[in-house]
Amino acid sequence: MKFSCIAVAAVTISLLPSFASTEAFVPRTVSILTPREKYYAPVKNLYGGGQQQHLAASSSSGTLAEIPTSPIPGMKPGTSGLRKKVEIWQGIDDEIKEKYYVENFIQSLLDTAKANNKGEIPKTLIVAGDGRYFNDEAIQIICRVLAGNGVENIWVPRSGIMSTPAVSAAIRTREGGSADGGIILTASHNPGGPGEDFGIKYNENYGQPAGEEFTDALYERSLEISSFKTVQGSPDININAPAGTTFSLSPTSAVTIIDPFTEYVKVLKESFNFDEICEFAKHPDFSILFDGMHGAGGPFAQRILIEELGFPKSSLMRCDPRPDFGGCHPDPNLTYAAELVKKMGLKSDGSADESAASTAPTLGASNDGDGDRNLIAGAGCFVTPSDSLAMICDNWKAIPHFEKAGGLKGVARSMPSSAALDIVAESLDIPLFITPTGWKFFGNLMGSKEQFDKRDYTPFLCGEESFGTGTDHIREKDGLWAMLAWISILIDANKDTAEGQPLIQVKDVVMNHWVKYGRHFYCRYDYEAVETDAANKMVDLIRDNYINGDLSALNEDPSGIKLVATEEFAYTDPVDGSVTSNQGLILFFRYANGDDARVIFRLSGTGSAGATIRMYLEKYEKEKERYGEAAPSILKSLADRAIALVQLQELTGRESPSVIT
Numbered sequence: 021m022k023f024s025c026i027a028v029a030a031v032t033i034s035l036l037p038s039f040a041s042t043e044a045f046v047p048r049t050v051s052i053l054t055p056r057e058k059y060y061a062p063v064k065n066l067y068g069g070g071q072q073q074h075l076a077a078s079s080s081s082g083t084l085a086e087i088p089t090s091p092i093p094g095m096k097p098g099t100s101g102l103r104k105k106v107e108i109w110q111g112i113d114d115e116i117k118e119k120y121y122v123e124n125f126i127q128s129l130l131d132t133a134k135a136n137n138k139g140e141i142p143k144t145l146i147v148a149g150d151g152r153y154f155n156d157e158a159i160q161i162i163c164r165v166l167a168g169n170g171v172e173n174i175w176v177p178r179s180g181i182m183s184t185p186a187v188s189a190a191i192r193t194r195e196g197g198s199a200d201g202g203i204i205l206t207a208s209h210n211p212g213g214p215g216e217d218f219g220i221k222y223n224e225n226y227g228q229p230a231g232e233e234f235t236d237a238l239y240e241r242s243l244e245i246s247s248f249k250t251v252q253g254s255p256d257i258n259i260n261a262p263a264g265t266t267f268s269l270s271p272t273s274a275v276t277i278i279d280p281f282t283e284y285v286k287v288l289k290e291s292f293n294f295d296e297i298c299e300f301a302k303h304p305d306f307s308i309l310f311d312g313m314h315g316a317g318g319p320f321a322q323r324i325l326i327e328e329l330g331f332p333k334s335s336l337m338r339c340d341p342r343p344d345f346g347g348c349h350p351d352p353n354l355t356y357a358a359e360l361v362k363k364m365g366l367k368s369d370g371s372a373d374e375s376a377a378s379t380a381p382t383l384g385a386s387n388d389g390d391g392d393r394n395l396i397a398g399a400g401c402f403v404t405p406s407d408s409l410a411m412i413c414d415n416w417k418a419i420p421h422f423e424k425a426g427g428l429k430g431v432a433r434s435m436p437s438s439a440a441l442d443i444v445a446e447s448l449d450i451p452l453f454i455t456p457t458g459w460k461f462f463g464n465l466m467g468s469k470e471q472f473d474k475r476d477y478t479p480f481l482c483g484e485e486s487f488g489t490g491t492d493h494i495r496e497k498d499g500l501w502a503m504l505a506w507i508s509i510l511i512d513a514n515k516d517t518a519e520g521q522p523l524i525q526v527k528d529v530v531m532n533h534w535v536k537y538g539r540h541f542y543c544r545y546d547y548e549a550v551e552t553d554a555a556n557k558m559v560d561l562i563r564d565n566y567i568n569g570d571l572s573a574l575n576e577d578p579s580g581i582k583l584v585a586t587e588e589f590a591y592t593d594p595v596d597g598s599v600t601s602n603q604g605l606i607l608f609f610r611y612a613n614g615d616d617a618r619v620i621f622r623l624s625g626t627g628s629a630g631a632t633i634r635m636y637l638e639k640y641e642k643e644k645e646r647y648g649e650a651a652p653s654i655l656k657s658l659a660d661r662a663i664a665l666v667q668l669q670e671l672t673g674r675e676s677p678s679v680i681t
């Protein structure tokens with residue numbers, strides 16, 4: 021079955037030279053990283069009749085086919101997309117030998133999208149990934165299934181790599197916002213490579229992550245499907261072809277290679293003052309360091325920080341995407357971004373290593389595998405994500421996107437994030453929303469006017485304790501945005517700093533904020549790969565004994581830290597009224613001196629095996645003398661008290677967490 025793969029002369033003159041000039045493009049081989057059988061033996065022609073037929077087409081001869089399959093259990097997307105061990109997606113896992121894992125999932129996704137779109141298959145979809153192991157092969161498979169289902173325009177970024185925020189920007193604005201959605205191949209902050217994770221997220225037509233209604237319907241569909249549609253006999257698309265190249269897969273479907281950067285660079289330029297940042301980049305005392313963790317954010321950092329803003333190349337580390345993230349865990353926190361943390365003059369508990377802090381860069385940042393998370397640090401100063409969010413909110417005037425509109429009209433945080441934002445929102449008199457964990461819950465708030473014609477909350481700022489920060493410039497969290505926000509805050513803080521005077525540093529901004537609002541000591545313990553049964557038992561115990569139990573019957577503890585109230589968090593979406601329950605078990609404590617504190621337990625929804633228990637600790641402090649202390653030590657006795665109450669050690673066998681951040 022020969023298929024002519026035609027590079028149609030559709031290269032737009034304006035696009036190609038600008039793309040060709042960027043050094044950020046890393047050509048990738050279209051290598052299939054693992055052997056996958058060429059299995060598409062046709063059984064049924066889509067156009068009826070038992071005989072397979074060539075489609076009458078002038079330039080293409082791929083054959084549409086419908087392949088029988090059977091439902092595969094467990095395709096329930098979690099907090100953000102479906103994540104599994106890569107061997108499962110590849111269909112080579114020893115236990116779950118399912119050749120059609122990707123196809124089943126994508127067919128279920130398309131059926132759901134079609135049902136949501138008055139029975140019409142989406143016309144234009146983006147397919148892009150974070151470059152992890154199996155990225156390129158999955159792109160080829162997905163493009164065929166999309167074409168088999170009649171998706172007319174399939175946009176694939178050159179090199180196959182695009183950060184999640186860049187996909188959101190392209191869905192919203194490319195060709196006037198004509199994309200119906202984006203399929204993003206990533207397991208985000210989870211490691212990649214053989215034996216590690218692969219995943220798929222779906223973003224809808226305003227660039228927002230698919231909501232629970234969509235992912236629940238997708239899951240239901242995955243339990244019913246009996247066939248998938250695809251195109252047979254077509255050679256692989258050359259994902260390294262220049263932007264503008266099109267490949268016809270069927271008479272009605274074509275893949276267009278797009279420039280990954282265009283729309284994203286444009287929305288960032290609208291959000292910040294690039295000229296001012298360019299100027300500040302030349303300041304002899306100002307330097308930055310960005311750790312791309314070998315994920316999708318690297319080429320975007322290269323493009324924006326180096327090519328657009330003029331920072332020296334030495335400002336980047338690990339910015340070349342690698343299928344296994346160079347063996348690292350691409351999660352930007354104090355543990356996994358250890359090298360950057362050290363270079364910023366910090367110890368692994370987030371406190372300053374004074375001997376190294378004096379020579380550290382002014383500002384350090386990192387992102388995760390798909391470029392949507394961020395870690396922010398100044399020289400010798402780690403900024404917790406919850407603090408960073410509150411500080412960005414307080415400094416809204418430094419950010420042109422907010423300043424142009426006269427200020428923020430809405431802010432939000434996930435429930436387990438600290439209440440640092442709440443105090444600022446109250447003092448600025450801005451509506452505040454507290455949502456369940458996961459970016460999808462911010463989507464409706466940002467789209468309240470745009471999608472639902474209700475009250476406008478934009479400009480909007482939101483974030484999560486898990487190193488996610490973002491605004492309505494797109495509908496995703498955005499790692500590079502956070503770095504540019506902090507550069508802008510530093511520029512603003514130094515607008516009156518005379519030449520030759522030392523610059524106001526991140527640590528000064530942070531301390532001034534605490535002095536103004538108090539400090540929320542905060543940290544999170546993660547217990548990874550716990551046995552699912554043990555984790556569930558612990559959750560049941562918390563519900564039975566504390567959420568529904570009698571707290572007055574509890575014995576006094578020598579620590580003096582008393583459990584005074586509890587709550588299981590549920591959320592009613594203020595925009596569409598949908599209700600989401602079981603979103604975290606909250607234990608409220610009171611210290612002997614009257615101080616209040618809070619501990620939350622939640623099971624992660626992004627793991628691929630076993631369970632991860634997350635314990636979130638928070639204590640508000642108004643005593644200025646204590647602001648300099650490290651959060652993990654301040655919160656240790658609270659952690660011990662909570663761990664004992666929920667019998668974490670007895671039930672899971674874990675003496676200490678896998679990560680404290």
Ligand code: VG1
Binds near residue numbers: 100208388392
């Ligand atoms: C985690 C974080 C959550 C975040 C999600 C997706 O979810 O806690 O805040 O939105 O990951 O982030 P969970 O269910 O494991 O706690 V990303 O950058 O991995 O898509």
Ligand code: CO
Binds near residue numbers: 184388390392
């Ligand atoms: Co991510």
